[in-house]
Amino acid sequence: MRVLRQLHAHILTRPLPLSSFAFALSKIVAFCALSPFGNINYARSVFAQIPHPNIFSWNSLIKGYSQIHTLSKEPIFLFKKLTETGYPVPNSFTLAFVLKACAIVTAFGEGLQVHSHVLKDGFGSSLFVQTSLVNFYGKCEEIGFARKVFEEMPVRNLVAWTAMISGHARVGAVDEAMELFREMQKAGIQPDAMTLVSVVSACAVAGALDIGCWLHAYIEKYFVLTDLELSTxxxxxxxxxxxxxxxxxxxxHMPVKDTTAWSSMIMGFAYHGLAQDAIDAFQQMLETEVTPDHVTFLAVLSACAHGGLVSRGRRFWSLMLEFGIEPSVEHYGCKVDLLCRSGLVEEAYRITTTMKIPPNAATWRSLLMGCKKKKLLNLGEIVARYLLELEPLNAENFIMISNLYSSLSQWEKMSELRKVMKEKCIKPVPGCSSIEVDGVVHEFVMGDQSHPEVKMLREFMEEMSMRVRDSGYRPSISDVLHKVVDEEKECALSEHSERFAIAYGLLKTRAPIVIRVVKNLRVCVDCHEVIKIISKLYEREIIVRDRVRFHKFIKGTCSCKDFW
DNA sequence: GTAGGGTTAG
Known part of the structure; x- marks a missing residue:
């Protein structure tokens, strides 16, 4: 930049023919806007000094603004200005850049208008513009539009195929992503590491372990796994x-690990409930001098929250501030969750109502969970009001509020709420848990009775509830068990999917019971607490893998051979 | 006269 400023001064002070002057300045704009060492504001000021900037300079500025990390719509505004003045005329570069900008900020409406410019200006057959359109629609999760553009492309190269696959990956359409992956190879185009990142991430989104394993084997066969992104x-x-x-x-086995790789690993430990592993990994990361960023801190904070490690969590919070990271709404959410899970609900509420940014729904849900745990009806109702204001149609919210009422034996309020749900046609998505016994995966969907041994499980769970109650523990839900009417049974202890899975494990194996819980809903917020009790009563180790996504295979059972 | 589209962690 220092040298560039000198050159800029030189250009301004020498007599130069107008065309050379404009050309030189346009090169400065390009450098300042596009180089990682550049400065977009400087580019803008130089741009203003060009008498009639041509399309090249406009394009540099448009692209430059979408490279900075602020998610601004400036490139779109610039394009608007460009089309309003009518000079210079946009070219295929312009359209590709502005579509990329629309993709970054998922500006669907604006992107549609750019698409109409594409058709009007006759750039519909440009490969770059077409690929940009596919990518844009994919980013906006408008797979139908992406597919339509893609299908009309006469030539599709690797980039186009990858854009298409990543669009499907984003929405977890793993079968379609795999189909495209196969078609692409049939069309004679070999995938590269980027393509594989897309298909692998489709498996991650969908929880498709079987296909994921297959892809891993494929990668080991055809690639040398050195790609940082692909390993991540x-x-x-x-x-x-x-x-x-x-x-x-x-x-x-990764030879080099960057911040993203470490964050992925730590986050993985966090949602498997392995708080200590997450913290250890974080320490190692610092020792190897990789700088943690806002996502890394989100990972360790959520690990501490799940592990009930309040003082560790507070220390990580201070460390985050020392690293100069401005806490986002998600970070606040983690801190509130951390406090609530340890019963410090009042402090969490104070933070929520005094933080600089408006809290999101997840934060209110953490608070609601805390209120239920501490049996705080009044505060719980205040929180519920904020929550429903923000998300009036989310079934999860209603179920959580209903569970708060049921834990406090507020039956009238509870059935009132159920009535509202019915009126608004709000239907909850059932949670699901699974356990593997002797190589067979048994899946339990909440409210589903299709498991062949369901009758025996029912009886066993009655006994489990009795033992929990007789031992003097009073988990709120077990009180409810014998009181509720059929319609409200989903709140009862015996009806939770993870308890079906635990019961199955207790009955069928002597090994430690490892269950995987897919929480579409946080209906079983006291899951960990109840599991501790059952674990102690039956003297068995029970490990919960929390919030893990799984491919839906067959309801009931499925052989492990098919699974792999 | 200058430049271009696809990948990863919540």
């Missing part, structure tokens, strides 16, 4: 599919 995608995929050991295996 595999770590993320294994962690999200419930195979934390495999995630760790891929991770430790």
């Amino acid at each position: 995608a595999l770590v993320d995929m294994y962690a999200k599919c419930g195979c934390i050991e495999r995630a760790k295996q891929v991770f430790v």
Whole structure:
């Protein structure tokens, strides 16, 4: 930049023909706008000194603004200005850049208008513009539009295929992503590491472990796994599919690990409930002098929250501030969750109502969970009001509020709420848990009775409830068990999917019981607490893998051979 | 006269 400023001064002070002057300045604009060492504001001021900036300078500025990390719509505003003045005329570069900008900020409406410019200005057949459109629609999760553009492309290269696959990956359409992956190879185009990152991440989103494993084998066969991003995608995929050991295996074999790789691993430990592993990994990361960023801190904070490690969590919070990271709404959410899970609900409420940024729904839900745990009806109702104001149609919220009422034996309020749900046609998505016994995966969907041994499980769970109650523990829900009417049974102890899975494990195996919980809903917020009690009563180790995504295979049972 | 589209962690 220092040299560039000198050159700029030189250009301004020498007599130069107008065309050379404009050309030189346009090169300065390009450098300042596009180089990682550049300065977009300086580019803008130089741009203003060009008498009639041509399309090249406009394009540099448009692209430059979408490269900075602020998620601004400035490139779109610039394009608008450009089309309003009518000079210079946009070219295929302009359209590709502005579509990229629309993709980054998922500006669907604006992107649609750019698409109409594409057609009007006759750039519909440009490969770059077409690919940009596919990418844009994919980023906006408008797969139908992406597919339509893609299908009309006469020539599709690797970039176009990858854009298409990553669009499907984003929405977790793993079968379609795999189909495209196969078609692409049939069309004679070989995938590269980027393509594989897309298909692997499709498996992560969908929880498709079987396909993920197959892809891992494919990668080992045809690639040398040295690609940082691809390894990271595999770590993320294994962690999200419930195979934390495999995630760790891929991770430790990575020769180079960047912030994203470490964050993926730590996050994986966090949602597997392995708080200590997450903290250890974080320490190692600092020792190897990789700088943690806002996502890394989110990972350790959520690990502390899940592990009930309040003082550790507070220390990480201070460390985050020392690193100069401005806490986002998600960070605040983690801190509130951390406090609530340890019963410090009042402090959490104070933070929520005094933080600089408006709290999100997840934060209110953490508070609501805390209120239920501490049996705080009044505060709980205040929190519920904020929550429903923010998300009036989310079934999860209603179920949580209903559970708060049921834990406090507020039956009238509870059935009132159920009535509102019915009126608004709000239907909850059932949670699901699974356990593997002798190589067979048994899946339990809440409210589903299709498991062949369901009758026996029912009886056993009655006994479990009795033992929990007789031992003097009073988990709020077990009181409810014998009182509720059929319609409200989903709140009862015996009806939670993870308890079906635990019961199955207690009955069928002597090994430690490892269950995987897919929480579409946080109906079982006291899950960990109840599990501790059952674990103690039956003297069995029970490990919960929390919030792990799984491919839906067959309801009931499925052989492990098919699974792999 | 200058430049271009696809990948990863919540």
